[in-house]
Amino acid sequence: MKKSQEILGLPVFSIVDGRKLGQVKDLVINPEEGKVDFILVSNGSWYVGARVLPFKAVMGVGEHAVTTESENQLATINDTSSANSLLQRNIEVKGNRVLTNKGNLVGVVSEYEIDEETGKLVRLEYKTAADESKIEVVEAENVLTFGTDVIVIKEQTGSTPPPVLSSESKEVAANVGSDGANLFKERQKQFLVGKSVIQDIKDADGNVIIPEGTVVTEEICDLAESKGKFVELSQCAK
CATH class of the missing domain: 2.30.30.240 (PRC-barrel domain)
Structure with missing residues (x-):
């Protein structure tokens, strides 16, 4: 078994020619089947150069690398309708x-x-x-x-x-609708404020919106939320 944190950031290598193809940026979850359908592989230019590797094409997930047969196993996000559809659904596990x-x-x-x-x-x-x-x-x-x-x-x-x-959590639990979600998110924001971001957070166009080393403030939380990156911020703030 592997924890997600043990996989994220691993280099991805082609077995055929021993070449690095990129590194694991994210794991794309199929919520209906409860499994990872794709590995998101980045070559450094987030989303501009991101490709997906079907998990069924993964030969191994080791301590130091993920391996696949060849670069031909990778495809762009737009050319893989099922991966694109899953990404658009924005199903996150960590932080949920x-x-x-x-x-x-x-x-x-x-x-x-x-x-x-x-x-x-x-x-x-x-x-x-x-x-x-x-x-x-x-x-x-x-x-x-x-x-x-x-x-x-x-x-x-x-x-x-x-x-x-706690009284605050009781209020959240009693209102799991939109009001409850807002209360819970406010609690998460309070938890994040004062922590530091350990890696760049980028928008969908690959632009850095929150640089590594930024100290989280309420304004930073609001920025991340407006860009759909609040869950990523919660994972990257230590």
Whole structure:
């Protein structure tokens, strides 16, 4: 099993000629099947030079590199309708909220693991809503929906009762609609303010909108949100 963070940033090599084709920029999730369908490969010019590698064409995901047979396995985003469609749906796993099918908000995904042979998501790790320093794990078989706004999981009957939430989290859990989403996002912004960005964040045209080393402020959060990069900011602020 591999955590997503162990794959992101790895170089991608062609086995045929031993040449570096780029590096892993992102993992493209198929929410219906709960697996990685494509690896987004960048050659340095984000989106301008980005291509996709079907996960079925991956020969290996090792400690130091991802391998594929040849460069012919890669295609541009616009030439791969299924990859383009998945990217447009903007399904994120890390940074997304975890909600039970009984309506209890339990936390925010901080990491996930995949089976490097099949691309299937195996388990999710999430920071609990009651205590962000506490990490809980949910097996992917208990995930009902990978959604744009929330990831829905089965609430286990007879299990430990949901954690006692802070007054703010209770308000979020009681209002999982648009008001609740806004409240939760404000909480995330407060958590990010004061942290530093560890890599450049670019817009869809490849322009750097938040440089590496930037200290996050509320204005930076608003900028990232307006460009559809708030989830990426939450992942890149340390």
